[in-house]
Amino acid sequence: MSELLVLENVVVTYGAVQALKDVSLKLYEGQIVAVLGANGAGKSTMLKSISKIVPLQSGKIYYKGKDLSLVPAHELASLGISHVPEGRRVFSTLTVEENLNLGAYGGRERLSQKEVEAEKQWIFELFPVLLERKNQLAGTLSGGEQQMLALGRGLISKPTLLLLDEPSLGLAPILVKEIFNAIRKIHEERGVSILLVEQNAKKALAEAHYAYILETGKISIEGPSSQLANDDRVKAAYLGGSALEKKFENK
Ligand code: ATP
Secondary structure: OOEEEEEEEEEEEEOOEEEEEEEEEEEEOOOEEEEEOOOOOOHHHHHHHHOOOOOOOEEEEEEOOEEHHHOOHHHHHHHOEEEEOOOOOOOOOOEHHHHHHHHHOOOOOOOOHHHHHHHHHHHHHHOHHHHHOOOOEHHHOOHHHHHHHHHHHHHOOOOOEEEEEOOOOOOOHHHHHHHHHHHHHHHHHHOOEEEEEEOOHHHHHHHOOEEEEEEOOEEEEEEEHHHHHOOHHHHHHHOOOOHHHHHHHOO
16 A cells, blocks of 8 residues: 655644644555544644645655645645635535536646536535535535535545545534545545544544544544544543434434
8 A cells, every 4th residue: 555645743833833743644545544633633734734725834744755845735736635624615606516617627627528527427426415406506505515515626626635624514413424425435436535634533433444633733542443443542532422413323
């Protein structure tokens, strides 16, 4: 298995706040790797450091062996890196289909119109509700539908590596299930590698091959997901589940 993404001793600071303190991580080609942690642990910052939204103070990030400090941010999409940020950012005054089309202009100019159409069909199969709403303005979609659209937009450029920031945040349990089913399909049907940042540790561990726990900017625990799911420290801190989650769990 070859290494697709490697973070080596990454440090990121915002003024006086050290958001990532010496973080090292590996994602092998074809894997789903989960990064779990509480609010403010630095999970979003980790994804932003990979997609060059925030600069590294020190450390290195390699993608397919290439030092990303030498790659301009606008070239990341054409290398196959796609970042779906937290908060379902869609263009609210554009339609669903226009939002998807925009994703295709993210840098993979090598995609033909035919390929873009084929990807769109696949995204519509993944999320049939987007097909039903393809001419509807994105701003009128529900939160869950907007999350599906944000994911779809991230997929249309046929990424090799998908950086997913809390895709299930704030969604009702039934939609959380749907989003995680889609994540599984994206991996199984297209072999996309995924770095998945989540607060829903239980769901993320069920899908990921390997996982890291981030605590105030530091990796505190790492290991194969099955091992972490049975780790007493992880169980106590992250797998308790809220009363609401439990109530809906078996529905
Ligand atoms: P959440 O789940 O709440 O999004 P997170 O694990 O993704 O949390 P980050 O958003 O990466 O955490 O934040 C890590 C730390 O860096 C936090 O202490 C946060 O307050 C701080 N931080 C994040 N962005 C900035 C910024 N632009 N300026 C200053 N501090 C920031």
